[in-house]
Amino acid sequence: MMYLFLRPVSKSLSIVALIVGLSSCASKDVSEEPSVPSLVGKNTGYGETSINGPVPQNPEMRLSSDFSRMSATSISSGSRSRKLIALTFDDGPNPSHTPRLLDMLRRRNVKATFYVTGERAANHPDIIRRIVSEGHEIGNHTWTHPNLKKLSDDRVRRELNKTRDAIVNACGVQPRTMRPPYGSMYQKQREWVYREYGYPIVLWDVDPLDWKKPGPSVVAQRLISGTRNGSILLVHDLHGSSVDAMPQTIDTLLRKGYQFVTVSQLIAQKSVAAR
Ligand code: NI
Numbered sequence: 001m002m003y004l005f006l007r008p009v010s011k012s013l014s015i016v017a018l019i020v021g022l023s024s025c026a027s028k029d030v031s032e033e034p035s036v037p038s039l040v041g042k043n044t045g046y047g048e049t050s051i052n053g054p055v056p057q058n059p060e061m062r063l064s065s066d067f068s069r070m071s072a073t074s075i076s077s078g079s080r081s082r083k084l085i086a087l088t089f090d091d092g093p094n095p096s097h098t099p100r101l102l103d104m105l106r107r108r109n110v111k112a113t114f115y116v117t118g119e120r121a122a123n124h125p126d127i128i129r130r131i132v133s134e135g136h137e138i139g140n141h142t143w144t145h146p147n148l149k150k151l152s153d154d155r156v157r158r159e160l161n162k163t164r165d166a167i168v169n170a171c172g173v174q175p176r177t178m179r180p181p182y183g184s185m186y187q188k189q190r191e192w193v194y195r196e197y198g199y200p201i202v203l204w205d206v207d208p209l210d211w212k213k214p215g216p217s218v219v220a221q222r223l224i225s226g227t228r229n230g231s232i233l234l235v236h237d238l239h240g241s242s243v244d245a246m247p248q249t250i251d252t253l254l255r256k257g258y259q260f261v262t263v264s265q266l267i268a269q270k271s272v273a274a275r
Contacts, residue, residue, distance in 0.1 A: 065262065073187075074200065075267060078230035078269055082269065085253065086113055086260070086266045090236050091115070091236050092114060111135050116138060117145050118165075118166040121163065122166040129171045138167055138171070139175050140160055177202045177267070178201060205232055206226035210236055211242075213239060219235075220246075220249040224256075
């Protein structure tokens with residue numbers, strides 16, 4: 001309940017920001033503009049999008065997310081026939097970078113998928129609730145981020161169960177997919193996890209190696225040049241420089257006509273295409 005009482009404070013701030021943003025189109029008086037730039041740190045370009053022009057909107061949020069007819073246990077991209085893509089963020093939530101990222105996504109009406117580790121989810125349930133309440137999807141990325149190929153089935157189960165429970169405790173929503181740390185999982189493990197949990201194993205086809213911290217513009221360029229229809233983009237919201245790359249990445253991909261959907265929606269479209 002605490003959350004319900006706290007959230008309206010920032011919601012009303014964002015409404016104020018919207019009203020000020022709209023009225024500034026007609027009038028030059030922006031004296032009451034709230035300090036939005038302080039949310040974005042060094043990324044000075046971020047605040048300009050809504051001021052200088054219309055923000056590109058994501059029109060595909062009513063897509064189905066039913067993938068019950070899916071046949072494969074693992075997936076690294078969606079259907080190549082439509083310009084739908086999924087932005088995924090791993091290893092969070094991070095108390096400073098993830099809220100900043102959520103602000104960027106909300107401003108653009110872009111929905112993403114967060115593969116959180118259970119340990120961090122348990123430490124930051126407020127961020128987990130915000131992720132879900134803003135229309136994003138949460139996936140299971142294990143509790144301690146181990147290489148699952150080195151674990152017994154029972155240890156894998158414990159990793160998945162504890163993480164699922166932390167997510168459900170925080171936001172009341174079950175994760176629907178999982179991503180193995182390092183993408184590392186035997187085919188046998190993929191099959192029994194899919195059987196027991198119903199989780200498709202979600203990998204990726206665009207990896208900017210952002211964890212090596214090559215800088216926001218390099219991360220953005222790698223993501224933009226690697227993306228095609230159905231792509232699943234791998235980013236880590238654990239790193240500030242990766243989050244800094246998002247405005248350029250998202251705005252460019254929106255201008256190229258891509259529509260951002262969650263992983264479940266992307267999978268559902270693929271299973272529709274396969275029928
Ligand atoms: Ni990871």
